[in-house]
Amino acid sequence: MSKHLRFIARTIxxxxxxxxxxYKTLNRVLTQDGIIESVKRKRYFEKPCRERQRKSYExxxxxxxxxxARKIAFISQTNRADPWLGC
Amino acid sequence: MFKLNCILAxxxxxxxxxxxxxxxxxxxSLKVAYGFGSVGLQRTLxxxxxxxxDTAASIAGSEKSSRDYSHFSPLIDQESxxxxxxxxxxxxxxxxxxxxxxxxxxxxxxxxxxSMVRTSCGTEGFKNIxxxxxxxxxxxxISAAAKAKAxxxxxxxxxxxGLGPGRLPAxxxxxxxxxxxxxxxxxxxxxHNGCRPRKARRL
Numbered sequence: 001m002s003k004h005l006r007f008i009a010r011t012i013x014x015x016x017x018x019x020x021x022x023y024k025t026l027n028r029v030l031t032q033d034g035i036i037e038s039v040k041r042k043r044y045f046e047k048p049c050r051e052r053q054r055k056s057y058e059x060x061x062x063x064x065x066x067x068x069a070r071k072i073a074f075i076s077q078t079n080r081a082d083p084w085l086g087c
Numbered sequence: 088m089f090k091l092n093c094i095l096a097x098x099x100x101x102x103x104x105x106x107x108x109x110x111x112x113x114x115x116s117l118k119v120a121y122g123f124g125s126v127g128l129q130r131t132l133x134x135x136x137x138x139x140x141d142t143a144a145s146i147a148g149s150e151k152s153s154r155d156y157s158h159f160s161p162l163i164d165q166e167s168x169x170x171x172x173x174x175x176x177x178x179x180x181x182x183x184x185x186x187x188x189x190x191x192x193x194x195x196x197x198x199x200x201x202s203m204v205r206t207s208c209g210t211e212g213f214k215n216i217x218x219x220x221x222x223x224x225x226x227x228x229i230s231a232a233a234k235a236k237a238x239x240x241x242x243x244x245x246x247x248x249g250l251g252p253g254r255l256p257a258x259x260x261x262x263x264x265x266x267x268x269x270x271x272x273x274x275x276x277x278x279h280n281g282c283r284p285r286k287a288r289r290l
Contacts, residue, residue, distance in 0.1 A: 007176075007270070010272055014268050017267065019262050026271050030273060035273075039250055046287070
């Protein structure tokens, strides 16, 4: 941190003395930036073979989840084009 | 997000009134409000070095209450009239909280870096496994706050390092002990693949 400007990145101001909300916001921002999970992962060494397995697993999971969410959203949509239009 | 922007745009008068009421600012509070709004939006657009995704930055930047409060810290080169106990943000003392998995250290330093107060779970009388509990961290926070108040410190900014059990309870202990936390920074060291950590545990 000493090489960069301090108190600019990863900083949240506390509003109205609400430290809990500020900490929650900080946690949310850090998880969204992927810092918390990377710190947890780097606690122990992850062998390159395990890293490749994990990456491919996350990729497949992401593809599956997006496809499934697309299908569910398509089926559960309410504003559909009228199938009997014109007859 | 659109609604929040509407609230922001329509409540400038509220902003001026509340800013001047709460911060005892000088007569240039109107200008400061405008400056803060534009600063906040600029900060939203230029992501800082650590922000990997734009979504997080835009979410944090667009969360503006009607008080024109910014989640970001005031930039040093920009003129901000925010004062805590008469001090600017850069002059407030810093509390370093190092939350390891086995212990929690709390050190209060001046803005220059001079150490004022140093406590940890061990100095509070806890031993071995009891040091790695949230209660120990909270007692360390309370005692650190008490010592700091004896030296005349009220407003403080907190820097947390590490993901241990005492990360949040230490800050809670500081507020319970009477210190006012102004901002929370996270300084957890994240190596860009530097030193090799120890091998994986097989339980």
